[in-house]
Amino acid sequence: MTEGSGGRIGVGMVGHAFMGAVHSHAWRSAHRFFDLPVTPELAVLGGRDLARTKAAAAKFGWTSVQTDWRELVNSPGVQIVDVCTPGDSHAEIAIAALEAGKHVLCEKPLANTVDEAEAMTAAAEAAKERGVRSMVAFNYRRVPAIAYARKLIEAGRLGEIRHVRALYLQDWLTDADAPMTWRLRKDKAGSGSLGDLGAHIVDATQYLVGDLLTGVSALTKTFVGKRPVEGGSGDLDDVTVDDAAVFFGRFANGAIATYEATRFALGRKNGMSVEINGSLGSLRFGFEDMNELWFFDGAQPADEAGFRRILVTEPTHPYVGAWWPPGHLLGYEHTFTHEVVDFLRAIHDGVNPAPSFADGLQVQRVLGAVERSAENGSQWTEISA
Amino acid sequence: MTEGSGGRIGVGMVGHAFMGAVHSHAWRSAHRFFDLPVTPELAVLGGRDLARTKAAAAKFGWTSVQTDWRELVNSPGVQIVDVCTPGDSHAEIAIAALEAGKHVLCEKPLANTVDEAEAMTAAAEAAKERGVRSMVAFNYRRVPAIAYARKLIEAGRLGEIRHVRALYLQDWLTDADAPMTWRLRKDKAGSGSLGDLGAHIVDATQYLVGDLLTGVSALTKTFVGKRPVEGGSGDLDDVTVDDAAVFFGRFANGAIATYEATRFALGRKNGMSVEINGSLGSLRFGFEDMNELWFFDGAQPADEAGFRRILVTEPTHPYVGAWWPPGHLLGYEHTFTHEVVDFLRAIHDGVNPAPSFADGLQVQRVLGAVERSAENGSQWTEISA
Amino acid sequence: MTEGSGGRIGVGMVGHAFMGAVHSHAWRSAHRFFDLPVTPELAVLGGRDLARTKAAAAKFGWTSVQTDWRELVNSPGVQIVDVCTPGDSHAEIAIAALEAGKHVLCEKPLANTVDEAEAMTAAAEAAKERGVRSMVAFNYRRVPAIAYARKLIEAGRLGEIRHVRALYLQDWLTDADAPMTWRLRKDKAGSGSLGDLGAHIVDATQYLVGDLLTGVSALTKTFVGKRPVEGGSGDLDDVTVDDAAVFFGRFANGAIATYEATRFALGRKNGMSVEINGSLGSLRFGFEDMNELWFFDGAQPADEAGFRRILVTEPTHPYVGAWWPPGHLLGYEHTFTHEVVDFLRAIHDGVNPAPSFADGLQVQRVLGAVERSAENGSQWTEISA
Amino acid sequence: MTEGSGGRIGVGMVGHAFMGAVHSHAWRSAHRFFDLPVTPELAVLGGRDLARTKAAAAKFGWTSVQTDWRELVNSPGVQIVDVCTPGDSHAEIAIAALEAGKHVLCEKPLANTVDEAEAMTAAAEAAKERGVRSMVAFNYRRVPAIAYARKLIEAGRLGEIRHVRALYLQDWLTDADAPMTWRLRKDKAGSGSLGDLGAHIVDATQYLVGDLLTGVSALTKTFVGKRPVEGGSGDLDDVTVDDAAVFFGRFANGAIATYEATRFALGRKNGMSVEINGSLGSLRFGFEDMNELWFFDGAQPADEAGFRRILVTEPTHPYVGAWWPPGHLLGYEHTFTHEVVDFLRAIHDGVNPAPSFADGLQVQRVLGAVERSAENGSQWTEISA
Numbered sequence A, B, C, D: 001m002t003e004g005s006g007g008r009i010g011v012g013m014v015g016h017a018f019m020g021a022v023h024s025h026a027w028r029s030a031h032r033f034f035d036l037p038v039t040p041e042l043a044v045l046g047g048r049d050l051a052r053t054k055a056a057a058a059k060f061g062w063t064s065v066q067t068d069w070r071e072l073v074n075s076p077g078v079q080i081v082d083v084c085t086p087g088d089s090h091a092e093i094a095i096a097a098l099e100a101g102k103h104v105l106c107e108k109p110l111a112n113t114v115d116e117a118e119a120m121t122a123a124a125e126a127a128k129e130r131g132v133r134s135m136v137a138f139n140y141r142r143v144p145a146i147a148y149a150r151k152l153i154e155a156g157r158l159g160e161i162r163h164v165r166a167l168y169l170q171d172w173l174t175d176a177d178a179p180m181t182w183r184l185r186k187d188k189a190g191s192g193s194l195g196d197l198g199a200h201i202v203d204a205t206q207y208l209v210g211d212l213l214t215g216v217s218a219l220t221k222t223f224v225g226k227r228p229v230e231g232g233s234g235d236l237d238d239v240t241v242d243d244a245a246v247f248f249g250r251f252a253n254g255a256i257a258t259y260e261a262t263r264f265a266l267g268r269k270n271g272m273s274v275e276i277n278g279s280l281g282s283l284r285f286g287f288e289d290m291n292e293l294w295f296f297d298g299a300q301p302a303d304e305a306g307f308r309r310i311l312v313t314e315p316t317h318p319y320v321g322a323w324w325p326p327g328h329l330l331g332y333e334h335t336f337t338h339e340v341v342d343f344l345r346a347i348h349d350g351v352n353p354a355p356s357f358a359d360g361l362q363v364q365r366v367l368g369a370v371e372r373s374a375e376n377g378s379q380w381t382e383i384s385a
Helices: A018-033 A050-062 A071-075 A087-099 A114-129 A146-152 A193-209 A334-349 A357-373 B018-033 B050-058 B067-074 B089-099 B114-129 B144-154 B195-207 B333-347 B355-376 C020-034 C050-060 C069-074 C088-100 C114-129 C144-154 C193-209 C334-349 C357-375 D020-035 D050-060 D069-074 D087-099 D114-129 D144-154 D195-207 D334-349 D357-377
Strands: A008-014 A039-046 A063-066 A080-083 A103-106 A134-137 A162-169 A215-220 A226-230 A236-238 A246-249 A258-263 A269-278 A281-284 A294-297 A307-311 B009-012 B041-047 B062-064 B080-083 B103-106 B134-136 B161-169 B215-221 B224-228 B237-239 B244-251 B256-262 B271-278 B281-287 B291-298 B307-311 C008-014 C039-046 C064-066 C079-083 C101-109 C136-137 C162-171 C213-221 C227-229 C235-236 C244-251 C256-262 C271-278 C283-284 C292-297 C308-309 D009-013 D039-046 D064-066 D081-082 D103-106 D135-136 D161-169 D214-222 D225-228 D235-238 D244-251 D256-262 D273-279 D279-288 D292-297 D307-311
Touching: A018 A039, A018 A050, A018 A334, A018 A357, A018 B018, A039 A050, A039 A071, A039 A236, A039 B144, A050 B018, A063 A071, A071 A087, A071 D307, A087 A103, A087 A114, A087 A357, A087 D064, A103 A334, A114 A357, A114 D256, A134 A334, A134 A357, A146 A193, A146 A269, A146 A281, A146 A294, A162 D244, A193 A258, A193 A269, A193 A357, A215 A357, A215 B041, A215 C213, A215 D214, A226 D279, A236 B134, A246 A357, A246 D244, A258 C039, A258 D235, A258 D244, A258 D256, A269 A357, A269 B271, A281 B089, A357 B281, A357 C050, A357 C136, A357 C271, A357 D307, B009 B067, B018 B041, B018 B271, B018 B333, B041 B050, B041 B067, B062 B067, B067 C292, B080 B089, B080 B256, B080 C213, B080 D235, B089 B103, B089 C308, B103 B114, B103 B333, B114 B355, B134 B355, B144 B195, B144 B271, B144 B291, B161 B195, B161 B333, B195 B215, B195 B244, B195 B271, B215 B224, B215 B355, B215 C213, B244 B355, B244 C193, B244 C244, B244 C256, B256 C088, B256 C256, B281 C308, C008 C020, C008 C357, C020 C039, C020 C050, C020 C334, C020 D020, C039 C069, C064 C069, C064 C244, C069 C088, C079 C088, C088 C101, C101 C114, C101 C334, C114 C136, C114 D357, C136 C334, C136 C357, C144 C193, C144 C283, C144 C292, C144 C334, C162 C193, C193 C244, C193 C256, C193 C271, C193 C357, C213 C357, C244 C357, C292 D081, C334 D292, C357 D020, D009 D020, D020 D039, D020 D114, D020 D334, D039 D050, D050 D064, D069 D087, D081 D087, D081 D256, D087 D103, D114 D357, D135 D334, D135 D357, D144 D195, D144 D273, D144 D292, D161 D195, D195 D214, D195 D225, D195 D244, D195 D256, D214 D357, D244 D357
Parallel strands: A008 A039, A008 A080, A039 A063, A080 A103, A103 A134, A162 A258, B009 B041, B009 B080, B041 B062, B080 B103, B103 B134, B161 B256, C008 C039, C008 C079, C039 C064, C079 C101, C101 C136, C162 C256, D009 D039, D009 D081, D039 D064, D081 D103, D103 D135, D161 D256
Antiparallel strands: A162 A269, A215 A246, A226 A236, A246 A258, A269 A281, A281 A294, A294 A307, A307 C308, B161 B271, B215 B244, B224 B237, B244 B256, B271 B281, B281 B291, B291 B307, B307 D307, C162 C271, C213 C244, C227 C235, C244 C256, C271 C283, C283 C292, C292 C308, D161 D273, D214 D244, D225 D235, D244 D256, D273 D279, D279 D292, D292 D307
């Protein structure tokens, strides 16, 4: 039993901020564009504050609300639990949901610590035996250009991978007077740019390369150590996470990789980018031009060769056939719709979707190694399995 | 009385192909992101074939269907009629709807001929007196970057406008074996690339400049005169519209403008672009990078000046505050959501939305002058008011 | 007899302003990078003012000076005459030089009028019979990216050509207070942006397409009719040439083409660009990125296709082997060095270099037709052979 | 005494391969474009093989040749010695020249080891006392866009610098069958991509930031350990240098920086690039578009802000006034001409040019620290003064 009656499946979502808004849109829209074997119902929205949760539910189209996430998780009308809270509550909610037999879609990073991520992965493995599915929401895998890049790499078009370079550059903390948020508190967010942004590029590059990082060397930095507390009292509070993290690593296959995650790259708004160089070809992607993939095909004669800008809007590209004609761009939220589509199909087909909690755990281990290296004079740090 | 009961307003939409899909999405989504004074209900979907219309209604989320558009137009549950059919039926449906007291959103081009457009405009003017609103769906005005460009021009940042150059380049007819479609038949489509693509750039440039074209000189071309009929019988049929149209014109304010619309620009998928040069500044926009606006500010010292790429994803940009954080891109369909938002607000506020049918008629007159000039050895042709 | 003694060939150049500086560099440098059968000697520099000509000769490396161009033309040490004066003296000097048996390299546009260009072409044809060579200096043909584009088109990679669009955008007259120059006087310059900029793109597109324009329709515009005279007296003088010219035309092969030349495109410094769309491929070039050529190869599968940025710096690209390793850019003046190389080789090999005076005349005829069309209500105007 | 007689100064250059060609051009051309207080004479070209040196001298315009560099260094007609040999002979030649009282321009990297660089710097410091000048040829400082970027940073337009990211990506070793060259032998080249490419970006970033790196953590990699020897015998030889080097570091001012140098980035031809993010502004530069500088000015209102593409071709930009009008691009070799101009002016003015040998030594120390860190498990390694 994985679906609700009549080809419909009830969703309960915990959290209704930024991620809640975009996940709601995905649950509302997936079946409007894709042929799905099962139709999601926005059954229960969970939040701590009743009034705000009710307002969000009305806005986003949820049928009912719950202020106690345990009730939501155990609600009979809920077959899928979608965890959109800050990282410190992921483990508790996701594990409870899996144990209650609910499929779980969990926002990234999977957890704030490797320990939590291990517990979640164990719960997911156990649930899998009972046909219960789980997935971590690394939505960049569902950018059509990235999914298509993976296909090219899988088909061997890049040959042996030598270089990976990934950036995730934002600038919203550049101003030293920008106020505190939960994202700058270690107890809530686990880490700063590392977990928020670095997690995305670690997952995306491991996915693209089809291989895992085995070790890293890292440096982290907090440029602004104290910031005004929320509310405007003028008091300062300590920033307890990194503002920026730079690291390099090795893939098991011999490729070397560089990473940078920061919220201090003035002028870069959501500058997630990846370049991969292989023996036969190279690929480049930048999220600020998310409908494009740049491919250098080394098989071409030298005088004809060049990075070509593939507009990933053809019906033959991943996910695109469900949308508009060539050249009509997709945006940020489409990646979540694609995520939901793949998750629903996996549930229906009885297969395990990717990225799994185990994939999320591996990312967490990389982030953990980054932190340890940074604490130990950038010393090379193996990523323990 | 302009709204349905309880803050809801019923929509009836005629047509359920490409435009129907994207309009449906807009009607479903507008109130999920924007604070609207009235909530649209997808009441009736109209189509000629019952089975296909039913399937589309289920897919897109419409409550009921109608195969007779007159019934739809007169349905008491319908307060807004959205016309998404080919151009040859726009006039009949829109006029009937206006006469029935329904607000009308009509796809572009407004009509296939100036005569039809004049009749529609007369009907719209008459309806306006009774508080009935109408709007033609030139959705490019609702690209945030274009709306923001208009604001810059309106504020005088470009100074006196001297040059306008606009392109709308597609390539889906490049292959001489691509089959016939209704878009290549004059009786259905009115014209070819001119009405389909040229209409958009004529409207967008008149909107941006804030002024009207007064005359044009034009050349049109049909590169492939016969194409295989739909269905694969191998028979050929005549292409009776232009494949490409190039023209230049003058604005009343003295600016000179060039235009090109084609479906034979191999490699260009939806290459709508505009550049405007004034005495104080210049702007560039290209739809394949629709979240960007390039601005050259002539007030800067020469050695610091350059076209700057404004990522139009800040909360202070038009429409953007309702969506995601900076750097998280919007896509094609958002323009329709914005259109619906503006239309619903205008209905509620009792004001006339733009672009009006009169604006659509003016575009039609430009297209008519283009056709006459092309038939008369490219002779300069005034645009009659 | 075409060369001087000892594998050296004497050059006499008339004019020493902008074009004189860049031609001097070419004459000095060609044999330093290319293997030439004959080495140019900078023998005589001609100019009207003795002191200024002497200063220029010292700066640019010329052995002697002449204030009477007739003396220069007839100097026994001069085998090549390089005409770098304003257009109004091209005919007189070039014809005299050809009649004196001197090879002639003449700056563009070939002349200020079709009549002059016809006389020059007749002189060149007559001289050809005596082994005397002539060439008009449309240097953009010698941009490696453009020469390479021509090779791709010649090899059929674009198939049947359908569209040509060419721009030459500058902004140095945007300011209405910019002073007069000889370039704004019809008697000196012949025309404004049309002859200065339009001539380049007409030649470049005819060269690239490998075919000729047969007719045009045009609009010209003078935005600023009076400007301060040189010297700062505050007096105003009439601008007697066009500030901008827009036109479209047909090629004999059926392609349609659009052109725009202006000095009022604020922010565009030397924005010469060309795009060509064929049935099998497309090409794009922009001079502000002169080392790049963008190629869309329609033979690629749709999901892999895209405009590719070919960095035209490979040793297999035209002219590039003489310079630096891949990725090390060439600049503006290299085009003149290439011009000189080709001219010297043609002289030595006894063949006629291109573009010939006849090619220059054809460009002049196009410009003439543009002017006539603009004077006649943009009426279609055939280009007489 | 620093100049030769009559405002001329004799140059002796050792080496006539790639660097020799481009330096020759600079010595030949500098006074043709810039007003110089002293004119260089290409007096003596040094090379080991007489016939090849003679051929090069004829090609490049040198008056005489020398196969013994000690003779060249001591030649009375030589006042400047230009060292263009591989790194293993820099120290010996440069020190001898300085001791002989000759001004020295030395190619980068300054030497193959820190020890050699220290000896050279000591010699340069001693020579300075006697009015003898020296300079290391980090030509990227003389790209107008980089020189202009330095001016912006110096003027405080970027505020406090937080991030530096620099890449130097080439691809000429991607093919595992590409043959050996001296550049792949440690005894000749010192290191691989690190000294060849990494040296450039270390110098360029220290120059731009106006501060020094204090420590690094690094990883180096040799992807292809054996390659066919030159000549085609089929024998393999060991590659004894790095193919790629990645490292990050800290600047004294608190900024963090990342670096990557590789010859295995397929599709990247001469991909030297730098981005710098400060508290008030950001800059981006890429050598494949060397005439452009991208500047994000944080002082602009958020909705108008964007990276602006400054075409660094205005007469007010560094070096540019000597060349062409705006929009007419400069190329790779111009950077060497600018270097020679600055060197000659410093000699004439009796000031010490930059980058000095001490600057070259500091770069060498960074490279040394990179190598030590890479050998020690990427451990953080301080850069000793």
